[in-house]
Amino acid sequence: MDIYLPIAGLSVNIVVIILLGGAVGMLSGMFGVGGGFLTTPLLIFYGIPPTVAAASASTQVTGASVSGVFAHMRRGGVDFHMGAVLVVGGFFGTLFGAMLFEMLETWGQADTVINILYTVLLGSVGGLMAKEAWQSLSARRAGTPLPPGKRRHHPLVASLPGRWRFYRSGLYISPLAPLILGFITGILTVLLGVGGGFIMVPAMLYILGMSANVVVGTSLFQILFVTMSSTMVHSLTTRAVDIVLAIFLLIGSVTGAQIGARLAQRMRPDYLRLLLAAIVLIVALRMALGLGWQPDEIYTVQFL
């Protein structure tokens, strides 16, 4: 069944789009990530113009993270104070990201920079996750579970001026640290069409040193608001949000997210993380191949 996407300007198969949204939604339900890092490349691969893909994916991530935020809120898993600082940083990040995107577009290097960002970010995060999941798996198999890691923030964070108390995160640190972190993920949201959860969660754990039980909830809270901001920024600058595409992606992903969340309760967290790491690494590898081996197209057209 085909449907015409008015903003992307071409027709697509609805079933493919809903299934794509559903698959990504399942992952986001299972792992608590937005899944934008999968949606955007897959949409581009399907033939949707890159800007439309990134813009519409951020709309989809908003929908996929709503129910997650509510679920975490109910069990007190969101540090609103920390979340607010991250969101403010994220908001300015999306504005700056839009400017950066326009500059890159005029310079003609938008797709290369986006590919490099994907390769580097997903490659390193995926590698880290895989290593950690593997270590804890093999430790368990050997019968000597790893000692719980010491929770502390990065020395750089401690050197920033001014300190606020973030009670739920159990932190007494400078608000500049989460502000900068929010800013960076805001940029990525606009450029890559991702929520930034895959950066945010490790950064919260290892750079800020937040207590683990509020990490996912607060990250989702930030993703919710920053992707909303990204949708608005895209609507006002690139005008590339395709509402029809977003709605069909959403229908798939909100359903998938619910199924994924139920599946996750039955799986061992270590296997879950190893699986996510594998998916992230596959996407990174695909992007790396496009950069280093053979791009999809040698010639590209930009309309003036």
Added chain:
Amino acid sequence: MIARLLLLFALLLPLPAMAQSAREPKLVPDVSQRSINIQSRFTGAELLLFGAIIYPRGVAPAGQVDVAVVLRGPTRPIIVREKQKVAGIWVNADSIDFRSAPAYYAIASSRPIAKIIDARTAAIYELGLKRLQLSPTGEIETREVRRFTAGLVDLNRRDGLFAEAPGEVDITDQVLYRARLTLPSSVPEGRYVAETLLIRDGRVIMADDSVVVEISKTGFERFVTIMAQQYGLLYGAFAVLVSLFLGWFAGYVFNRL
């Protein structure tokens, strides 16, 4: 459409009297659809370009006539970028600005263009993808322009936006001709002009570009496009609300199950 063809036949009958003064044959071109509406089920379109060749005194002369039809979409300025491997990675290293690239170009002819007309005339009428004149800006070597044009043509050809169909114009009894051209779903809106050329002995006897096809979005698709283009704030807010609602709704439904 069949009705139209019949109408053409009817028109042809009293022709000998009308066309007596003209010594050269004339073309009466038409198209199956004067306007194409893009709506939600649009998956591309097929156009039938057809018409009649009217000979003076109604007699087809000895020797073969050929017909070529060209359908051109609106032109627009574009930048074509070329990736090259720099320091191990593929980056956009070179680019050319073209001032007038057609968004769509398809040509069909009764025989391959090279066989029915000489290269110079073909170039003047822009017959064939190799002879597109895209007006590059700035001083650029011909070889480079040719390389970029070939890249653009290859890209658009695979997307169905450029097409070349030699031998796809059927001529019946030297009088009626027709050609089928397909438009992919990604054709942009605008005015598409169909040019029909009547060719004999390597000469263009007559060229007619009076047939115009308007392609435009209608209804909901048009509404969405206008909203996105002119009311970005409202459109964005709506997109956000829809995504929030769908996300919340799914959670609500699944919690009840």
